[in-house]
Amino acid sequence: MNASIPQLFAETRAAVVGLGRSGVAAARLLLAAGARVRLIDQQDARCREVATMLEQGLDDVAGRVEIAAGPHHAGQFDGMDVAIMSPGVAVAKIRPFLPQANPPQVLAEMELASRFVQAPILAVTGTSGKTTTVTLAARMLEAAGKKVFLGGNIGTPLAEFVLSGETADVLVLEISSFQLQTCTTFHPRVGVFLNLAPNHLDYHADMEEYLQAKCMLFAQQTAADVAVVHASLRPLIEARGGLHASVRWFDEQAELSAGALLGAHNRANVQAAYLATSCFGVSKAQAQAAVDAFAPLPHRIQPVAEVKGVLFVNDSKATTPDAMAAAIRSMDRPVRLLAGGVFKGGDLTELTPLIREKVRQVALFGANRDVFEQAWQGVAPLSWDDTLEQAARRLFAEAQPGEAILLSPATASFDRYSSYTERGKDFMRVAALLEEEQA
Secondary structure (H helix, E strand, O other): OOOOOOOOOOOOEEEEEOOOHHHHHHHHHHHHOOOEEEEEOOOHHHHHHHHHHHHHHOOOOOOOEEEOOOOOOHHHHOOOOEEEEOOOOOHHHHHHHOOOOOOOEEEEHHHHHHOOOOOOEEEEEOOOOHHHHHHHHHHHHHHOOOOEEEEEOOOEOHHHHHHHOOOOOEEEEEOOHHHHOOOOOOOOOEEEEOOOOOOOOOOOOOHHHHHHHHHHHHOOOOOOOEEEEEHHHHHHHHHOOOOOOEEEEEOOOOOOOOOOOOOHHHHHHHHHHHHHHHOOOOOHHHHHHHHHOOOOOOOOOEEEEEEOOEEEEEOOOOOOHHHHHHHHHHOOOOEEEEEOOEOOOOOHHHHHHHHHHHEEEEEEEOOOHHHHHHHHOOOOOEEEEOOHHHHHHHHHHHOOOOOEEEEOOOOEOOOOOOOHHHHHHHHHHHHHHHHHHHO
């Protein structure tokens, strides 16, 4: 038994659904906290691998780990007190299999782990900009001499931090709607809500459910806490009855320079990070120093090459029309746009004025070409290729010096790639190849 972990789940029967990094961390924490754990994953081999790892890596877990592999069925959840969901597993997919009498409480890994921490939490949610904002906030706090843990929906799961035994002055967490949807006690000292646009409608039933999940960020806050919320969300927040916390509204009018970060949306991200960290004593000068030293994160409006005067910009993280629009607006050059992939929802026709104004050509690749063609036929020259490389080469052949080739797909990547990161890396490979060919 790990004596440093409080026995908050002693003899609790817990199912862990999905055995990615956060699921494994949740299983480890539950076992350390005294629970009996059932591992649920589609792949039997993965279940067995994780079970062996847990039994070899933790003391006193013999007989407390079991496996329930394969497609979801009611038997997997029989007798369970709690079910810990990995972020990629929609609650709606398992709800039909939960017992009607005494169903398990469904929790996110971050909700579980937050019950073991004492340090104040700064948590950020929103449709886009979360990773940039939490990273900025962490750098600002570090500039003020704070010891920071940065993780959650990016990098290190909170459960891993708890298990490490390390300490921090502030926990800076990125948190998604998937995680928030099953939070019941999660209580950030400062909660940041950056923006809202149609997204994950393949996961959530509708926009109301998506918004409701996002607002769970503030559900446990009191008047002693702070909510930092974009001004565009004020009507939605107030229509729901407002917030218990002290609210600081923000917009693109930032008190700080955005440094190397392009676009109005990044000015808003900078302002949000500053307002949030100022609650922990960060000065304006310290925040500005952190911004000045900050470089754009990979796959987020990231300039990667300039070939014959044509700038290649990697914004593979843009998986929604709203994120695409932000990227196009941030460009100070005419744009040749790379788009396409697994469309997750939203109204592309709303981008029509922006496409007419700033985009000279659209090259589609991969899946869901019909969605884009229906929205933008006659708005800009359109083409389609099977692969990103073919589409990028088509754009480069037409591009003029002083223009930008912008990968901002407005889609998920899973038609051709394992992640938006792999898609971005492929774009960078193509840019480097063109640079070499033109040398």
